[in-house]
Amino acid sequence: MSTTWSEFYKLAFQEVFKNLKLVNGIAVGLNTNVDAIYHMRSERIVELIHKLDIDSVSLYKKIVKWKGIIEEPDDYVAGLCGCFEKGKASEWLIQNEDTYNFLLENLPIDRTLRMGGQAGIMANALSELGLRKVIVHSNTLPNELKKLFTRNKNLVMPVFNKNREVVFTHPRKVKTIDDRLYLHLISEIHKNDGIKIGASIEWICPKNNRFIATFDPPNAELKILDSFREGIELIATSTDAIILSGFHLLNTTELGLEKVKERIMAVLKLTKQAKISNPNILLHLELSSTKNNVILLELFKLLRKDVYWDSIGCNERELAEVLSVIGESKLAKEISREPFQKKVLDGCSKVCQKLSLKRLHLHQFGCYTVLTKDDYSIPNELVKKSLCFASLITAQKANTGKIKRDLDVDSLISSTRIDSHLTKAYKELVTILKEEPDINEDEFRTLGIAKYHGFNLISVPTILVDKPKFTVGLGDTISSTTLAAEIALKKLQSNN
DSSP: OOOOHHHHHHHHHHHHHTTGGGOOOEEEESOOEEEEEEEOOHHHHHHHHHHTTOOHHHHHHHHHHOOSEESSHHHHHHHHHHHHHHTOOEEEEEOOHHHHHHHHHHSOSOOEEEEESHHHHHHHHHHHTTOSOEEEOOSOOOHHHHTTSOOOTTEEEEEEOTTSOEEEEOGGGOOSSOOOOOEEEEEEEOTTOEEEETTTEEEEOOSOEEEEEEOOHHHHTTOOOHHHHHTHHHHHHTOSEEEEOOGGGOOHHHHOHHHHHHHHHHHHHHHHHHHHHOTTOEEEEEOOOOOOHHHHHHHHHHHHHSOOOSEEEEOHHHHHHHHHHTTOHHHHHHHHHOOOHHHHHHHHHHHHHHHTOSEEEEEETTEEEEEEOTTOSSOHHHHHHHHHHHHHHHHHHHHHSSOOSSOOHHHHHHHHTTTTSOOHHHHHHHHHHTTSTTOOHHHHHHHOEEEETTEEEEEEEOOOOSSOSOOTTHHHHHHHHHHHHHHHHHHHHHHO
């Protein structure tokens, strides 16, 4: 008799949790910042539209264009309304300080400051799980950001001592790094909220999501700390994985094409150095959505010429963006229009093939999926356990806004009735896989493991939270905690 999903979830959590101490360490970089989170209910959005005197026709035109950058306050409203209407999260870069200051002054005064940036969010998540060491990169450290790092002693940054030797210090104690503060403006929007503007616009938000407006010059240059660069060998030899992100923040207008290439190559050079220092280290790229094709073209042009990453993490929007610049524009458009599971899976396998990846982690609403090559060092069953563990951790964060070690697994699982109510995304995946000649539909429904186009396919229905406290950082949490769990279980297996 096969184990039910709820039983497997509980067993997976127990096994991973007690073995996380086997992980030597994980390093994360490059982007950390302070997020200012606003809950943008429909009435607040309408108030801002009226305040800026935006008529419904021009607003609709801007939403259709949805250009991906914020040059004036009207663009922010268009991006926000586009996310509201489509039910899709997005991040746009603010192009000038005047617009940034206007938004700071005119968004609601009630906001929550939280750790932001993929590296910052992942660092805190991994630290709370109790890993031996979590190394974080941050190119700015204002007091507001320092206070948002966990107090756990396992969280450190590479810095120079008085002899210019690289040592590791808790971020709260570091004094020699740029202390400028740039808030990333996160507007949370909520499922089933409705907007009505005039006689022509009426929307119901289909899904909880967010719109991010960013003005952050240090991260827009993808600056790398000298202590991180010069300490990369020490970092690599003291960790099992390095997770990097932040390419999406590059400001191509300010930097110009050649400097963008230089910034990208500087990061890729670090990955090469890390691999030389520790051939067993896992190098993971965590993507974030950008409508800036210049960045994507330059980054993935290089990635197709050489192997820099073992693994990539993304959602379906980010997957489509990658496909659009690696010669799969038709498939990218189809996924962008409607992310049917068949197209999404085909897109995942195309990316793995063209970028020579050992692993791709796709985090969708309701379904987490990993594709691996046969030479990936972690068996399918352990990847599945890792996904279940990470799904519980991420659900806890969505539910409470925090990650705690005393997670109430039984309550989280029972509240979702995961066995009798499989998520829509997972059921769609099961349905399309029954068309594959070598996949048994009933078997996959309960096991979540199969072969797909030459790759190992591991997928789990997720623990969903109906009313998440925040949606920001959930993708980063699922990606980083899955990797940590995989490494812990691999080491457990090696020790036995």
